[in-house]
Amino acid sequence: MAPPDRGDTPRDTGVLAQAGIAEDSNMRHSAEELASWLEFLLHPEEHEYDRTVIYGTEFGGPGHKKEEPGPVAPTSSDQPGTVPSDAQLPFESVLEGYHVSQFIHGMSAVGSPVVESPTNALAPGAATLHNIWWIGGKGIPSLVDQFQQLGWEGDASKLTFDFLLRLQTVAAQVHLLAEQLHPVVPKYAVIIKGVRHNLKQAADAAVAAFEKKFAEKPETDISIDWGAAILAGIAAAAVTYVTAGGGIILISAMTSAWSTAFTDAAGDLLKPGDGAPVTGTLWRDLAHSYLDKQAEILTAGKNEIDQLNRTVQNALDMFNSDPDIQQFIKDFGAET
Incomplete structure (x- = not known):
């Protein structure tokens, strides 16, 4: 149910565009419904319904504020039990001091990253990390074994074999680093998906509470209950990331397989949770409850991403401090 004389889309959609919530986002409809209700509640001068009436100012006092549901009684009437007309008493919004942007801040924070589409930037990254992992663990050791079977002798052969042995040592270290980083990419994507899911569900619960x-x-x-997904533990969880075969993965193959692999990873990590309901008696109570949920969801997502960031940073630190890797780069790296 939309607010009176309004639809499920706010009259001013600019706030959604400014927040970066695209029209094809799966959060867009929820954001529109929430924004339409907020727009209604924040502008009581445009209708005769819910508002905060300020009583007592006619006697020079500070005024007592009270939520009134309306409809507002006409100026000429004297109907018992109705809200005094606007001409007689001042009023303000039941959510005075708030802005629509505060309520869609969370959806705005995760509105831009593309994680589910096959064209996203994470699919090539996943393929690249898999290839580095495979080359370090299988490719280079296999090359060393095959080289010894060539029957090539002489100084050039010895120099080449010594190089391959050093390369194998370095590749083994890089393999260990890639093994740590290999599941990070789908975890980043799943966390974003989980945050979006929770924010959408919380917004839907807020709209249901407003309607009620x-x-x-x-x-x-x-x-109003909402279907929360548990975000805690994703960064530390084991992920079985299905890849195409056991060898090198072409970027095009990984891109085409991403949606299935991502859905599998999300299904393994996003478990149903029991989010505290959106509750309250007054309009401001419901708003506070929703904003608390939004903050909790963002905090949980940030904590998980921070853990992944630490994993990446630790791997980079190991790479930069490993003497074999750094000496190999010094001896054989391209000159800058």
Whole structure:
């Protein structure tokens, strides 16, 4: 149910565009519905319904504020139990001081990364890490074994074989680093997917709570459950990342297989959770409850990404401090 005389899309969609929530985003409809309700609640001057009426100012006092559901009584009427007309008492929004952008801040934070589409930048990265891992663990050792079977002798052969042995030592170290980094790429993608899922579900719960409050005007707490996904533990979890065969993966092959592999990884890591419901009696209570959920979701996602970032940084530190790798780069690296 949309607000009176409004649709599920806000009159001003610029706030959604500015937040980077694209029209084809799976969060877009939820963001639109939430923004439409917020736009309605933040502009009581445009309608005769829910507002905060300021009582007592006619006597020179500071004024007592109270939520009133409306509709506002006409100026000429004197109907018991109705809200005094705007001409008689000042009023403000039930969410005075808030802005729509605060409520879609979370969706804005994860609106841009492309993680599910086969054309995303993570698929080639996953293929590259797999290839580095495979070359270090299988490719170079196989090359060393085959070289010894060539029957090539002489000084050039010895120099080449010595180089391959050094390369094998370095490749083995890089293999260990790539083994740590190999599952990081799908984990980044799954965390973004999980954050988006939770933010969308929380926004839907907030809209459901707004609809219930407007239609039923309950005097006790509204409580709306939402289907949370557990984000904690993704960074530390084991991931079976299905790849095409046991050897080198072409970038094009990885790109075409990404959606399936990503869906499998997401299914393994995103478990159903019990998120605390969106609750409250007053409009501001419901808003606070939703904003708390938004902050909790973003914090959980950030904590998981921070753990992945530490994994990447540790691998880079190991690479930069490994004497065999650094000496090999010094001896055989390209001159700059």
